[in-house]
Every structure is written in C-alpha cells, then in structure tokens.
Amino acid sequence: MKRLLFFLLLACCAADGSALPPAARPNILFILADDLGINDLGAYGRAGHRTPNLDRLASEGKRFTNAYAPHPVCSPTRAALLSGQHPARLQLTNFLPGRADWPGHRLLQPPLPSGLSTDAPTLGEKLQKAGYATACIGKWHLGGRAPLDAASRGFDFVFAGKPNTVPTAEEGGKGEFGQVAKAEEFLGANATRPFFLYLAFDNPHVPLAAQPERIAAKAGSFNPVYAAMIETLDAAVGRVLDKVDALGLREKTLVVFCSDNGGLHVLEGRDTPATHNTPFRAGKGFLYEGGIRDPLLVRWAGKVVPGLVSTPVVLADMAPTIVELAGAELCKPCDYTSLVPVLLGGGSLAERPLYWHMPNYTNQGGRPSGAIREGDWKLLEHYEDGRMELFEVRADPSEQNDLSASEPARVAAMRGKLEAWRRSVNASMPRANPAFQPALWTACYDAFDPSRIELRGTAAEMAVPMETWRKAMSGAGGKGSAGIAVGTEEVSGLVHLEARDAQVHGEKLRYEAPPQKDTLGFWVDEKDWAEWDCEIPQAGRYAVEVLQGCSKGGSLVEVSVGDAKLSFTVADTGHFQRFVPRRVGALELPAGKTSVGVKPLEKKGAVMDLRRVSLIRVP
Numbered sequence: 116m117k118r119l120l121f122f123l124l125l126a127c128c129a130a131d132g133s134a135l136p137p138a139a140r141p142n143i144l145f146i147l148a149d150d151l152g153i154n155d156l157g158a159y160g161r162a163g164h165r166t167p168n169l170d171r172l173a174s175e176g177k178r179f180t181n182a183y184a185p186h187p188v189c190s191p192t193r194a195a196l197l198s199g200q201h202p203a204r205l206q207l208t209n210f211l212p213g214r215a216d217w218p219g220h221r222l223l224q225p226p227l228p229s230g231l232s233t234d235a236p237t238l239g240e241k242l243q244k245a246g247y248a249t250a251c252i253g254k255w256h257l258g259g260r261a262p263l264d265a266a267s268r269g270f271d272f273v274f275a276g277k278p279n280t281v282p283t284a285e286e287g288g289k290g291e292f293g294q295v296a297k298a299e300e301f302l303g304a305n306a307t308r309p310f311f312l313y314l315a316f317d318n319p320h321v322p323l324a325a326q327p328e329r330i331a332a333k334a335g336s337f338n339p340v341y342a343a344m345i346e347t348l349d350a351a352v353g354r355v356l357d358k359v360d361a362l363g364l365r366e367k368t369l370v371v372f373c374s375d376n377g378g379l380h381v382l383e384g385r386d387t388p389a390t391h392n393t394p395f396r397a398g399k400g401f402l403y404e405g406g407i408r409d410p411l412l413v414r415w416a417g418k419v420v421p422g423l424v425s426t427p428v429v430l431a432d433m434a435p436t437i438v439e440l441a442g443a444e445l446c447k448p449c450d451y452t453s454l455v456p457v458l459l460g461g462g463s464l465a466e467r468p469l470y471w472h473m474p475n476y477t478n479q480g481g482r483p484s485g486a487i488r489e490g491d492w493k494l495l496e497h498y499e500d501g502r503m504e505l506f507e508v509r510a511d512p513s514e515q516n517d518l519s520a521s522e523p524a525r526v527a528a529m530r531g532k533l534e535a536w537r538r539s540v541n542a543s544m545p546r547a548n549p550a551f552q553p554a555l556w557t558a559c560y561d562a563f564d565p566s567r568i569e570l571r572g573t574a575a576e577m578a579v580p581m582e583t584w585r586k587a588m589s590g591a592g593g594k595g596s597a598g599i600a601v602g603t604e605e606v607s608g609l610v611h612l613e614a615r616d617a618q619v620h621g622e623k624l625r626y627e628a629p630p631q632k633d634t635l636g637f638w639v640d641e642k643d644w645a646e647w648d649c650e651i652p653q654a655g656r657y658a659v660e661v662l663q664g665c666s667k668g669g670s671l672v673e674v675s676v677g678d679a680k681l682s683f684t685v686a687d688t689g690h691f692q693r694f695v696p697r698r699v700g701a702l703e704l705p706a707g708k709t710s711v712g713v714k715p716l717e718k719k720g721a722v723m724d725l726r727r728v729s730l731i732r733v734p
Contacts, residue, residue, distance in 0.1 A: 140245075140309055140440065140441050140442055141309075141367060141368060141369040141415060141418075141440055141441070142309055142310050142311070142312075142364060142367055142368040142369065143238075143242065143247070143310070143311040143312070143368075143369050143371075143437055143440075143441065144312050144314065144355065144359065144368055144369065144370045144371070145196075145238075145311070145312065145313050145314065145371045145433070145437075146314045146315075146316070146352060146355070146370070146371065146372045146373075147193075147196070147253075147254075147313070147314070147315040147316065147372075147373060147374065147375060148316055148318065148319065148348060148372075148373070148374045148375070149189065149254060149315070149316060149317050149318060149319065149320040149374070149375060150189075150319055150320045150321075150374065150375070150376065150377075150378060150379050150389065150399055151319060151345075151348070151374035151378060151409075151410065152374070152377050152378020152379075152380075152390050152391075152392045152398060152399075152405070152409075153377065153378070153392055153395060153405070153408040153409055153410060154378065154390065154391065154392050154393055154395070155319075155345055155378055155390055155410070156169050156170065156173070156345075156410055157169070157170045158170045158173035158174070158178060158410075158412075159178075159410055163333075163335075163336045163337055163342060164336075164342055164345045164346070165342075165345070165346050165349065166345060166346075166349040167349065167353070168349045168350065168352050168353030168356060169349050169352055169372065169412065172352070172356065172370065172372060172412050172414055173412050174421060175414050175416065175421055176370070176412055176413050176414030176415070176419050176421055177412070177413045177414075177419055177420075177421070177422060177423075177424050177457070177458060178410075178411075178412055178422075178423055178424070179410075179411035179412075179413075179423075179424045179425075179426075179428055180423055180424065180425050181408075181424075181425055181426060181427040181428065182373065182408070182409050182410065182411035182427075182428050182429070182430060183407045183408060183409065183427065183428070183429050183430065183469060183488075184374070184375060184376045184377070184406075184407045184408075184409045184429075184430055185201060185202055185429055185430060185431045185471070186202045186208070186376065186407075186471065186473065187376045187377060187399060187400050187401055187402055187406035187407050187471075187473065187477070187481065188209060188210045188375075188376055188399060188400055188477055189210050189254075189256055189320075189375045189376060190207060190209070190210045190211045190256050190257060191205075191207050191208055191209065191210075192375040192376055192430065192431075193231075193254075193255075193256055193257055193315070193375060194207045194231045194235070194257055195429075195430075195431035195434070195450075195451070196238075196375075196430060196431050196433065196434060197231065197237040197238050197239070197257070197268075197313075197434065198231065198235040198236065198237060198238075198434065198446065199431060199434030199435050199438075199446030199449045199450065199451055200235050200446070200448060200449070200450050201431075201450040201451075201470070201472075201540055202472065203470075203472035203537065203540045203542040203543075204448070204450060204540040204541065204542075205228075205231065205232060205235060206225070206227070206228055206543055207227065207228055207230075207231065207232075207257075208225070208227070208472060208473060208474055208475055208543070209224070209227055209473075209475040209477070210256070210477075211227065211229070211230065211256060211257070211258075212227065212229075213227045213475060214475065214476050214477060214478055216548070217555075218548070218550050218551060218552040218555055218605070218607060219552060219555030219556050219558070219559050219560075219587075219590075220476050220548055220551070220556070221482075221499045221500075221547075221548060221551050221556055221609060222474075222483050222498060222499055222545035222546060222547060222548055223545055223546050223547070223548045224474060224475045224476065224483070224545050225474055225475075225543035225544065225545060226543075229258060229263060230257045230258020230259070230263030230264075231257040231258060231263060231268070233262055233263070233268075236269070236444075236446075237268045237269050238269070238311065238313070238434060238437055238438070238443075239251065239265070239268055239269025239270045239311065239313065240268060240269030241269070241438055241441075241443040241444045241446075242269070242309075242311040242437075242438075242441055242443050243269045243270075243271065243311075244269075244443065244444065245309075245441055245442060245443040245444070246308075246309060247308075247309045247310055247311045247441065247443075248271055248272075248301075248305040248308055248309070248310040248311070249269055249270045249271050249272070249310070249311045249312075249313075250270060250271065250272040250273070250274075250298070250301045250310070250311070250312050250313065251265040251270040251272075251273050251274075251313045251315070252272075252273075252274045252275075252276070252294050252297050252298050252301070252312065252313070252314050252315070253274075253275065253276060253294045253313075253314055253315035253316050253317060254275070254278065254315045254316070254317050255273075255275065255315070270313070272301055274294070274297040276290045276293050276294040276297070276317070277290040277293065278290055278317035278320070279317075279322060279324070280293070280324075282324050282325050282326040282327070283326065284326070287318065287325075287326075287347040287348075287350070287351060288318060288319075288323075288324045288325035288326065288329075288343065288344045288347050289316070289317045289318040289319065289320065289324060289344065290317055290318075291316050291317070291318045291347055291348055291351040292347070292350075292351060292354075294314065294316060294317075294351070295314070295351040295354045295355050298312060298314050298355050298358070299354065299355065299358045302355070302358050302359065302362060302364075303358070303362065306362045306363075306364060309441070311437075311441075314355065316348060316351065318344055318347065318348040318351070319341060319344040319345060319348060319389060321379065321383055321384045321387060321389065322384050322385060322386075323338075323340045323341055323344060323384070323385065323386045323387065323389060324340070324344070325340050325343030325344045325346075325347065326343065326347070329343035329346060329347065330343045333346075337390070337391065337572070337573055337574055338386065338387075338388070338389060338390060338573070338574035340386040341386070341389045341390055341574070352372065356370070365416045366415075366416045366417045366418075368415070368416075369413070369414070369415045369418075369419075369437070369440060370412075370413070370414045370415070371411075371412070371413050371433055371437075372410070372411070372412040372413075373409055373410060373411045373412070373430050373433075374409045374410060375409075376399050376400075376406060376407065376409070377392055377395075377397070377398040377399045377401070377404075377405045377406040377407060377408060377409065378390040378391070378392050378398050378399060378405070379398055379399045379479065380392055380397060380398030380399070380405060380479075380565075380568060381398065381400075381479050381480060381565050381568070381581060381585075382577075382578045382581040382582065382584075382585045383478060383479065383585070386574070387574065387578065388568075388574050388577050388578065388581075389574070390574075391570055391577075392404075392405030392406075392408070393570055394512050394513050395408050395512055395513065395514075396513050396514040396515070396566060396567070397481075397565070397566040397567075397568075398479065399477075399479050400477030400478065400479030400480060400481035401477075401479065401480075401481045401565075401566055402471050402473060402481070402484050402485075402486045402495055403495075403514050403566055404493075404508060404512060404513075404514060406481070407471065409430060411428070411430060413433075413454075413458060415458070415459075418458075418459055419458050419459065420461070424457055426457065426463065426464055427469060427488060428452075428454060428457075428464070429451055429452075429469060431450070431451045432451045432452050432453065432454050433454065434446055434449070434451060435449050435451055435452065435453040436453045436454045436455055436458070439453050439455050440455065450540070452464060452467065466490065468487050468488065468489045468532060468536075469487065469488040469489075470485075470486070470487050470533065470536045471485060471486040471487075472485045472537060472540075472542045473485065474498060474542070474543060474544055474545045475545075478588070479565065480559070480560065480565035480566070480584070480588065482497065482498075482499055482560060483497070483498035483499060483545045484496060484497050484498055485498065485533055485537065486533075487529050487530075487532060487533040487536070488508065489529060489532070491507050491508060491509040491510070492505065492506070492507055492508070492525065492529065493505070493506050493507075493508045493514075494519075494525075494526060494529040494530060494533065496530060496533060498544070498545055500660065500662070500696040500729070501662040501694055501696050501726060501727060502695070502696050503519050503526055503530060503693070503694070504517045504519055505517060505518045505519040505522055505525065505526050505529070506518065519693070520689065523688060523689030523690035523693035524689075524690050524693075526690070526692075526693045527631065527664075527690045527691075527692035527693050528631065530631070530692070530694075531629075531630050531631025531632075531692065532630075532631075534630035534631070534633055535630035535631070537630075538630060546611070547609045547610060547611035547729075548609055549607075549608060549609060549610070549652040550607050550608075550652070551607055551608060551609035551731075551732065552605045552606060552607045553606060553607075553731065553732065553733060553734070554605065554606065554734075555587075555590070555605075558584075558587035558590075559584070559587045559588050562583075562584070562587075563580075563581070563583070563584040565581070565584065568580075568581070606653075606655065606732055606733070606734050607652070607653055607732055608651065608652040608653040608655070608657065608730075608731075608732030609652075609729065609730070609731055609732065610649050610650075610651065610652070610657075610729065610730040611727060611728075611729050612647040612649060612711055612727065612728040612729070612730075613726070613727055614626055614633065614634050614635045614645075614725055614726050614727065615628070615633070616647060617635055617645040617646065617647055618645065618646045618647065618648075619635070619643070619645055620643065620644050620645070620646060621640055621642055621643025621644060622640055622642075622643060623637045623638070623639055623640050623643060624636075624637055624638050624640065624643035624644070624645065625637050631692060632692065632724075633726060634664070634691075634692070634694075634724040634725060634726045635724065635725040635726075636691070636724045637721075638715070638721055638722035638723060638724070638725075639718075639721050639722070641670075641715040641716075641717070641718035641722070643715075644712060644713060644714035644715070645712070645713045645725070646710055646711065646712045646713075647710065647711045647728070648708070648709075648710050648711075649708070649709060649710070649711055649730075650707065650708050650709070651676075651704050651705065651706050651707060651708075651709055651730070652706065652732075653706055653732060654704065654705050654706040655703070655704070655732055655733075656701055656702070656703055656704075656732070656733050656734070657676075657701060657702055657703075657704050657730040657731060657732055657733065658698050658700075658701045658729075658730070658731045658732075658733045659674050659676075659681060659698065659699050659700050659701065659702060659728070659729075659730060660696055660697065660698045660699070660728070660729040660730075660731060661674075661683070661696070661697055661699055661713075661725065661727070661728055661729075662694045662695070662696050662697075662725070662726040662727040662728075662729075663685060663686065663688070663694060663695065663697060663723045663724065663725050663726070664688045664690060664691045664692055664693050664694045664695065664723065664724040664726070665685050665686065665687055665688055665691060665721070665722075665723040665724065666687065666688075666689065666690055666691050666720075666721075667687050667719065667720050668684070668685045668686045668687035668688070668719075668723075669684065669685060669687075669719035669720070670684070670685045670715055670717060670718050670719050670720070670722045670723060671683075671684055671685075671715070671716040671717040672684075672685060672713060672714065672715050672716065672722065672723070673712075673713070673714045673715075673716050674699070674700075674711070674712070674713055674728070675711065675712040675714070676702055676704055676709055676710075676711050676730065677704065677705070677709040677710065679702040679703060679704060680702075681699065681700035681701075681702060682716060683697075683699035683700060685722065685723045691721070691723075691724045692724060694724070694726050696729075698731075701733060704730070711728060711730070713725065713728065
C-alpha cells in the first residue's frame with residue numbers, strides 16, 4: 116500500500132511539474148564502472164569472477180538483461196547519462212580527444228567538441244538546483260577545464276583520484292579504494308540532506324593493474340589480472356553500499372550500477388584482451404551487441420520490487436528517471452525515456468526503436484556505423500560503403516546470421532527510420548578521405564576482423580592471433596610498426612559521389628530526399644542520366660563502386676569518368692531501397708578535375724535506385 120501511495124504521489128507531481136516533498140525524494144547513488152562488460156559479473160553468469168556485493172545488489176533490486184549503452188565508447192555514453200541527450204545530438208561521438216584521422220581510414224571523421232556542451236545541463240546542475248548536495252568522484256572525461264570540467268557543471272565536491280596507481284591495499288588496482296574513501300567521506304558529511312553521488316570508477320579500464328597476491332589467487336581465470344580487478348571493483352562497491360546502510364539511508368537511497376560500454380575483447384596494451392562478452396559479438400568500440408550490451412542494476416529498498424527486466428532499455432534512460440524521482444527540472448530536449456513505471460509502478464514501456472550513431476573509428480577496430488534496434492530486429496549500417504546487416508537478436512544474440520538478403524523490405528524500412536532519426540538530431544556524418552591508402556586499411560580492417568574473434572581458454576591465447584593486427588592499428592599517424600609507410604608517394608585516393616549532389620539530365624529521374632529514399636529514383640526512362648563534377652586526387656587505377664538497389668535488376672548501365680568507361684548489369688537486391696555496395700570494375704584515371712556520368716544502355720523495368728558512386732584508388 117505504501118508503494119502504491121508513493122507512486123500515485125509521484126504521478127501527480129510529475130503531471131503538474133511540481134517537486135516531490137523533500138521526505139519523498141531519494142538520495143541518488145550512481146555507480147559507473149569503466150569498460151565492464153555484460154559478461155563480467157556473477158549475477159550475469161560469469162563463473163570466473165567473484166562479485167558477491169554486486170550479485171547481492173542485483174538480487175535486491177531490478178536486474179536488466181537488455182540494457183544498452185548509448186555508445187560503444189566512454190565519453191559519449193557519459194555525456195548521455197548526465198544530460199539525457201543522445202551523443203549524436205551532442206556531436207560527441209567518440210572518446211575525447213578521439214582517434215586521429217590518418218590515411219588508413221577510408222573516411223574523415225566529423226570534428227569532436229572539447230567536452231560536453233554547456234547547452235546540455237547535467238544531472239549535477241539539475242539536482243544542485245533542486246537542493247541536492249552533489250559530488251563527482253572518479254572519472255569525468257567530458258572536458259578538463261572550466262566551463263566544461265565537473266566543478267563547473269553542478270558538482271559541489273569533485274575528486275578525480277588517480278586512475279593509474281601502484282596496486283595496494285589502500286588504492287586497489289586502479290585507485291578505486293582511494294575513490295571510495297572519498298565517497299564515504301561525502302556520504303558521512305551529507306547524510307542529513309538529499310545527495311547525488313556520481314561515483315565513476317576507472318576500474319577496469321586499461322592499463323590493467325591489480326595487487327600481485329590477488330592476481331596469483333586468480334591464476335586459473337580467463338584473465339587473472341582482470342579477474343583481480345573485478346574483485347576489487349566489487350569490494351569498492353560493497354564499501355559504499357555498507358556506508359549507506361551504516362548511515363541508515365538504505366530505504367532513502369536509489370542505487371544505480373552500470374558500465375559505460377562493452378568489455379574490451381581485443382589486444383590493447385599489456386595483459387589484454389581484458390575479457391570476452393560471450394555470447395555477444397565483439398566488444399568495446401563496436402555496435403555489435405558485445406560493444407553496447409551492459410549490466411544495469413537498480414535498487415531502492417522498499418520501493419523497487421526485486422526482479423528481472425527483459426525490456427530493451429538504454430542506460431541514459433536513467434537521466435529522465437532520476438530527475439523525475441528527484442523532482443528536478445526535466446531534461447530538454449530529452450532523447451530517452453523515464454523508467455519510473457518499470458521501477459516503481461509495475462508497469463511497462465511502450466515499444467520504441469533504439470538508435471546508435473558512431474561516425475568515428477575506434478582504437479579497438481570499430482569503423483563508422485549506425486544501428487537501430489526495433490523489437491527483436493537490429494540493423495547495422497556501415498558508413499564506409501553503405502553495407503547493411505540485419506540480425507534477429509533474440510534468436511541470434513551472437514549476430515552470426517545476417518538476414519538482410521532474405522528480409523529486404525525490413526532492411527529498407529529500418530534504414531529509413533535510422534536516417535530519419537539522424538536528420539532529426541542533426542547527426543554529423545563522415546566524408547570521403549582523399550588521402551585514403553587502401554594498403555593501410557586492409558592491414559587494419561580487412562586482413563583481420565576484430566569483431567569475429569574466436570573465444571579461447573585464456574586471454575593470453577586469444578592475444579596471439581591479434582598481434583599483427585594490433586601492430587598495424589598502432590601505426591596510425593606515421594610509419595607503423597607493421598612496416599607500412601604513410602606518405603603521399605603511396606597509392607591513395609577516394610571520391611564519394613552522393614545521389615543528392617548529382618546533376619540530373621532527363622524527364623523523370625530525380626533525387627528523392629525522404630529518409631527512406633535518399634536516392635536517385637524514378638529511373639524509368641533510359642534516356643535519363645546523372646552526372647557529377649569531381650576531382651581525382653591522384654593518377655592511377657580506381658575501382659568503381661556503386662551503392663545500388665533494385666527489385667529485379669537486369670539493366671545494363673555505363674559509368675564514364677572523363678573519357679574512360681565501363682559497363683555493368685544492375686543486380687537484384689530484393690527491394691529498391693535495400694542498397695548493396697558493388698565493385699563493378701576499374702578504370703585508369705588521370706589526376707585533376709573531371710566529370711562522372713551514369714547512363715543506362717539497356718533498360719529492364721526501372722533501371723535502379725542509386726545512392727552513391729565511389730572511386731577507390733587501388734594498386
């Protein structure tokens with residue numbers, strides 16, 4: 116009955132925008148781990164990691180089994196968690212300061228801001244105005260100087276701690292014991308007033324480090340160093356929860372625990388890979404499930420009924436949830452959904468699509484891409500060439516069975532929704548890299564696929580097949596240790612010609628702007644053709660790649676670049692808006708300004724829909 120009365124009171128306050136009475140508003144303890152994967156806690160099935168405190172927290176509250184990070188790397192997720200706005204809207208789509216552009220990238224990344232914009236108020240600012248004592252302890256990573264640092268963004272008390280310490284009983288492995296000691300002090304000093312403690316541990320981010328005796332005790336684990344770090348992370352969480360109990364605040368405190376992205380599954384520094392995200396594919400830095408599925412635990416004793424929640428949610432849903440419970444100013448604009456009905460009302464959330472946008476390259480081998488999950492279906496769009504993958508994630512959580520060819524209409528519809536959403540948040544997109552060097556790209560992204568690493572018994576065994584790939588990845592920005600030189604003398608060059616930029620000649624052919632289209636369409640007259648002006652960056656041989664869709668195919672089409680020409684037959688992709696990248700030949704081209712034409716030679720039905728033509732320098 117008390118829970119019902121509380122929920123009715125909350126609903127009334129939310130409806131008229133008024134704050135809850137001070138006695139009804141919870142303290143907020145938000146605990147964030149750094150690079151902790153979905154498979155790293157005992158409560159989520161990991162037998163080799165000892166996490167009694169977090170397992171107990173999971174049993175005392177809601178444990179979410181379909182919780183997603185807003186982004187597969189740290190800074191964007193943290194920005195979304197604290198603002199309630201999507202990283203794409205914030206233009207903060209990679210870790211800060213980001214991975215630099217280099218010739219091994221097919222695309223140039225959009226510029227990153229220096230931190231979380233002051234136009235996006237944080238939970239600290241909102242709760243501070245609502246009368247909460249606020250603290251940010253641990254990793255901020257959203258701007259290092261005023262007005263972007265934590266002290267300028269609504270936090271009364273700020274303590275970063277030391278992210279890389281000598282592992283000791285006082286500091287733990289990554290400074291977590293030093294950080295939790297400050298958290299205990301803050302809790303003790305603010306026990307009689309509402310507080311918001313944002314406790315963002317550096318554990319278990321690389322470089323991995325733990326006390327030698329703990330590592331020795333974990334000798335049989337997949338990764339003994341990482342297992343020891345998880346143990347001290349759990350111990351630190353246990354300490355702060357014990358402090359809440361000792362102060363008599365258990366029933367007055369909402370506790371949230373989650374991570375910022377998936378676990379690190381690739382070779383990146385000593386003692387890595389850190390973990391594996393089985394059964395999910397890939398990990399940190401990728402939009403496959405292993406990169407964005409995360410643990411999420413929520414406890415409010417006496418208010419949140421313990422149990423499992425399988426509804427897909429996003430970690431940043433906690434931003435509108437927290438301001439609603441705290442009676443604080445709502446997030447505006449808000450890209451996420453309050454979980455209050457699920458946590459307190461025994462209700463459910465309306466089904467909604469979930470979106471991701473990563474126009475960047477990551478240190479783990481991830482490439483620019485976007486994704487949408489709708490129901491049990493998930494579509495990935497790869498920005499380098501427009502390729503799309505479709506997975507039924509409930510039946511195929513490992514994302515091994517690409518169903519895009521057998522579900523062309525679904526691909527077209529979901530890609531249209533993804534593009535419409537990108538436009539709605541003004542998402543920044545990457546562009547062609549004219550200095551692109553295919554040999555570098557091949558070494559980093561084609562010779563080895565870091566999203567498909569076979570699980571082995573130990574991290575040390577898994578590291579061996581990744582060594583050559585990691586050397587190539589580490590060569591960005593100069594002569595890499597893989598021995599691949601970076602310079603203008605190398606084979607380089609890439610030109611993208613987008614449908615929206617074409618000059619259209621004819622009666623019916625046109626650029627169709629709606630997001631589900633975004634193509635040259637109505638190509639029903641074989642006399643109609645499209646043309647682009649462009650500049651070839653370097654003389655040499657160029658592969659011609661078309662991103663085309665067609666429900667039947669069969670038309671013969673000519674591509675001309677200056678005086679050079681080739682022809683190809685349009686492929687049946689199952690749907691006009693299921694676009695498939697196809698290399699249709701190669702041409703020898705001189706450097707300099709030229710024009711590119713695409714003309715039908717023989718038409719069978721409608722010619723095709725055409726989204727992009729690419730000219731890619733090849734040896």
